[in-house]
Structure formats: C-alpha cells, structure tokens
Amino acid sequence: MTPPVYEVYAIKYAHHERRASHNFIGGDPHDGPMPLDYFVWLVRGQGREVLVDTGFSAAMAARRGRQHLRCPTEGLRSLGAEPSRIKDVIITHLHYDHVGGFELFPRATFHLQEREMRYATGRYMCQECFRGAFDAEDVVGMVRRVYEGRVQFHDGDAELMPGISVHLIGGHTMGLQVVRVATRRGAVVLASDASHFYANMEQVRPFPIVWSVAEMVDGYRRLRDLAESPAHIIPGHDPLVLQRYPAPSKELEGIVARLD
Numbered sequence: 001m002t003p004p005v006y007e008v009y010a011i012k013y014a015h016h017e018r019r020a021s022h023n024f025i026g027g028d029p030h031d032g033p034m035p036l037d038y039f040v041w042l043v044r045g046q047g048r049e050v051l052v053d054t055g056f057s058a059a060m061a062a063r064r065g066r067q068h069l070r071c072p073t074e075g076l077r078s079l080g081a082e083p084s085r086i087k088d089v090i091i092t093h094l095h096y097d098h099v100g101g102f103e104l105f106p107r108a109t110f111h112l113q114e115r116e117m118r119y120a121t122g123r124y125m126c127q128e129c130f131r132g133a134f135d136a137e138d139v140v141g142m143v144r145r146v147y148e149g150r151v152q153f154h155d156g157d158a159e160l161m162p163g164i165s166v167h168l169i170g171g172h173t174m175g176l177q178v179v180r181v182a183t184r185r186g187a188v189v190l191a192s193d194a195s196h197f198y199a200n201m202e203q204v205r206p207f208p209i210v211w212s213v214a215e216m217v218d219g220y221r222r223l224r225d226l227a228e229s230p231a232h233i234i235p236g237h238d239p240l241v242l243q244r245y246p247a248p249s250k251e252l253e254g255i256v257a258r259l260d
Helices: 056-064 072-078 114-121 136-147 198-202 211-224
Strands: 007-016 036-047 048-051 088-090 109-113 151-152 160-161 164-168 177-184 186-191 233-234 256-258
Touching: 007 072, 007 177, 036 072, 036 198, 048 160, 056 211, 109 114, 109 164, 114 136, 136 151, 177 211, 186 198, 186 211, 198 211, 198 233
Parallel strands: 048 088, 088 109, 109 151, 186 233
Antiparallel strands: 007 036, 007 256, 036 048, 160 164, 164 177, 177 186
C-alpha cells in the first residue's frame, strides 16, 4: 500500500543573535554573525495534526536572553490548527526550547524517547555542562504528564502512524529523536538538534552542546539515510529554512515555511 502523505510546516517563534564561533566545536575562523531561529513543526494530513516540539514562553526567553516573537500557538492558529485539539506532540528532546510549551496542549499525548527521560532525570544532570539547556520545571512537568498517563515512551525507532515515524539519533542529548514524514516530494526528516544548521551536517562540524560527539557525527549519516535526499533534511535552528522554502501565504512570509 502507498503510505499517506502529509503537509509539513516550520513555524518560527523566537530568534537569538549569535556568532558563528559559538555554533561549532573549535569555533569558526570567520566568526561572523550566525543567528539561531527557533521553530516548532506542524505535520498535517489524513485528518490528523501532529506537532513536533512546543517551544518556550516569553518569560523563559527573558531569562535566557532570547527574542520571543510570538507564542507558538499563534503560529499554529495562523495555519488553522487549534492547540486544544492537537492529540499528538512529538518531543524531540527535553531541552527548554523544545518542551517548554507543553502546558499549551491540554489534550496531547507526548511522544518521547525513554532514554531521554532517563538522561534528564539522572546523574548526568549533576554537571552543568549537561544540564545547562534543560529547565528543571519543564522536566518535572513532563514527569507529571507521565503520572497522568499522557506520555508514550519509545525505545529506539517507532512508527507512530502510517507515514510518520521517530528515529533515535542521540548525540546532542542521550535520547534525541528525529521525525521522518512521508510527503508529496518524498521522505522529509525534521532533524531538530541532530543538526542545528545546514553547516553542522554538511561540513561535519558538530554543535558544541553535546552529549556524545561520536553519536552526533554518526547522526549526520543517519539523517541522510532516512531522508529522500540531503535536500529533504530540515535542520532545527537555521534561518535559511525560511529562505529555502516558501511561505504558505504572503502574510506568513518570514514566519512559516511549507516543507513538503
């Protein structure tokens, strides 16, 4: 049977000015501006709406010195997606910028790698180098969702529904997962922080927030294996995504890109 195909959207909700030397292990010889954009992703089709990651709040942005442009729910509603009706949210990993908006989705089941929860609640969080991008309240909040029966754990690769699957990569965190989606142009892979920028994976220059450099580098190859082509891999924070892919409407230029 031919698998169903889905629409996929990247929704920008925040921004951070940054220099290139901060985006690669070992720095960058040019060290010019290389900012990060922050996204959530909407997958839609077959009567389903699946959200990938939840973003963070304006209060968190102020704490961490980020520019909060809009609530991720505002971007979703611009596409006609009502947050209160979303039933499946894939959390690629538990860093603050990927899970901080979980309370905005009251009906959702959260899909998470089991080892990511183990990592975020275990002994490695005693070290600042590992815990710096986590927020304790986000992690505790997700533990509460476990006790409410609203977290579905995965142990490695899993098909969530026909045409949508998650794949364990690790590297950036112990339990980082990416999302593979069947679209009209082939298999698109939402890489999240398996590669923050196109340059990380294309030049094999890892991002410096990392659990395992070896897993991160191996993950670049895995991304290529999962995707229809290298052009079908969507990095997690690269402003070029909004330049390489069209907006679904003129009003959403610079805010939303259609990736399928």
